[in-house]
Amino acid sequence: MTAKSRRDVLALGAGSAALALIGEIEPAAATPQEAAETIAKFTGGKTAEKGRISIDLPEIAENGNTVPLTISVESPMTADDHVTDIIVVAEGNPRAGLATFHLTPLSGRAEAATRIRLAATQNIVVVAKTSKGQFYTQQKPVKVTIGGCGG
Amino acid sequence: MAEKPRIKLPKEAKKGEVIEIKTLIAHVMETGLRKDQEGKIIPRKIINKFTAAFNGKPVFSVDIEPAVAANPYMQFTAKVEESGTFRFTWTDDDGTVTTAEQDIAVT
Numbered sequence: 222m223t224a225k226s227r228r229d230v231l232a233l234g235a236g237s238a239a240l241a242l243i244g245e246i247e248p249a250a251a252t253p254q255e256a257a258e259t260i261a262k263f264t265g266g267k268t269a270e271k272g273r274i275s276i277d278l279p280e281i282a283e284n285g286n287t288v289p290l291t292i293s294v295e296s297p298m299t300a301d302d303h304v305t306d307i308i309v310v311a312e313g314n315p316r317a318g319l320a321t322f323h324l325t326p327l328s329g330r331a332e333a334a335t336r337i338r339l340a341a342t343q344n345i346v347v348v349a350k351t352s353k354g355q356f357y358t359q360q361k362p363v364k365v366t367i368g369g370c371g372g
Numbered sequence: 373m374a375e376k377p378r379i380k381l382p383k384e385a386k387k388g389e390v391i392e393i394k395t396l397i398a399h400v401m402e403t404g405l406r407k408d409q410e411g412k413i414i415p416r417k418i419i420n421k422f423t424a425a426f427n428g429k430p431v432f433s434v435d436i437e438p439a440v441a442a443n444p445y446m447q448f449t450a451k452v453e454e455s456g457t458f459r460f461t462w463t464d465d466d467g468t469v470t471t472a473e474q475d476i477a478v479t
Contacts, residue, residue, distance in 0.1 A: 287441040298451075314439050315405050321435040322448075328432050329390035329451030335434075336441040338403075369441070 251317040253344070256310045259317040260348050260358075263308045269348050269356035276347055276361040277334075285339040285369030292322075294331035294349045294357065304331035306350045313343025338369040377472045379460065384477040385452050393424065393432075396445045397462050397470065403438035419444050421463040427456035452478045 260269070277291035296304045303326050309319040322333045331349070346360040377397040385391050397419060404416025416438060423433040432448045450458070455478045462470045 291447075311439060315403075316437060316439065318437040319439045320437055323430075323433045323435075324448075325430055325432070327426060327429055327451055328449055330449045332447075332449050333432070333434075334445075334447035336445050338439045338441050 251311065251314050253312045256312045256317040256344075256346060259310050260308065260346065263306070263321075263348055263350070264356045267354075267356055269358035271358055273357040274347050274349055274359035276345060276359055278345060278361050278363045281364040281366065282339055283366045285341070285365040285367055287336045287369070288339050288363065288365075289334065290337050290345070291334040292332070292347055296331040296349075296351065298324075298326055298329060298331055300326050301352065303328075303352050304349050305352050307331070307333065308348050309337075310346045310348070311337075311339065311343060312346065313341045314338070315340060319345075339363060339365045340368040341365050377460065377462065377470060379458075379472055379474050381450075381458065381474055381476065383475075384479065387453055387478050388451065389478075390449050390451050391476070392447065392449055393458070394445070394447045395422070395424075395460055395472075396443055398443050399462075399464075401438065401440060401442040401444060405438070417465050419462045420465055421461075422446055423461045424448065424450070425459050426450060426452070427454070428459075431458075452476060454478055 273295045275293050282288040292307060294304045304324050307322040310317050311319050319337055324331055342364045344360050344362050348356055348358045350356055375398040377395060380394040382391050399419050402414055402417040406414045408414055418438050420436050424431045431450045434446060458474050460472045
């Protein structure tokens with residue numbers, strides 16, 4: 222049989238309508254490449270050493286609209302050796318950039334927490350810069366049940 | 373902004389202590405990526421910058437992107453060596469700056 226049944230045609234129609242809808246409301250996701258470019262801009266092309274950073278994120282985020290994120294970096298936070306900037310990048314959001322934290326010795330500890338939006342299951346990458354010009358990086362995967370960007 | 377920002381920090385601390393500060397401001401954080409029912413893009417409107425200073429000296433600040441959740445929450449620490457005033461600012465895309473202050477007694 223080459224002719225499609227009425228049911229098949231209907232199902233196909235509904236499917237493509239749903240696809241069209243998704244295409245309309247979901248903006249193009251950032252790629253790991255875009256994330257890497259954002260990081261390269263931050264580090265000025267220097268390679269960041271893995272470690273010294275801990276990222277606290279839920280393993281599974283049921284609601285991507287508000288996901289708690291805590292970052293801490295091992296640092297003495299003294300006048301001559303402290304973390305100056307921490308960048309947070311998402312590999313699977315419409316835009317790679319999430320937030321950039323700026324710290325000073327008055328911060329006392331290199332720690333920050335906020336709540337973020339995640340569009341889909343993805344990796345979160347954190348890069349920290351110290352007053353001595355060193356860069357450290359760490360990343361963490363997070364599963365997202367319901368995306369929190371766009372419609 | 374109708375609602376005052378919420379700030380949580382201790383009223384007093386010991387000299388040299390690292391204290392924890394929590395702030396939250398009511399804000400829609402419209403990403404600029406969503407469309408309304410007619411398919412038109414809802415314009416971006418977010419808090420794009422948060423700053424915290426103590427006695428005029430910068431402590432902590434954040435460049436904020438649309439991926440920060442509505443009612444942006446910021447938690448961080450500060451090392452206090454003297455009594456004084458924390459001053460916080462939130463800058464909206466439309467240029468509005470909301471400020472808040474809170475004192476701490478350091479002994």
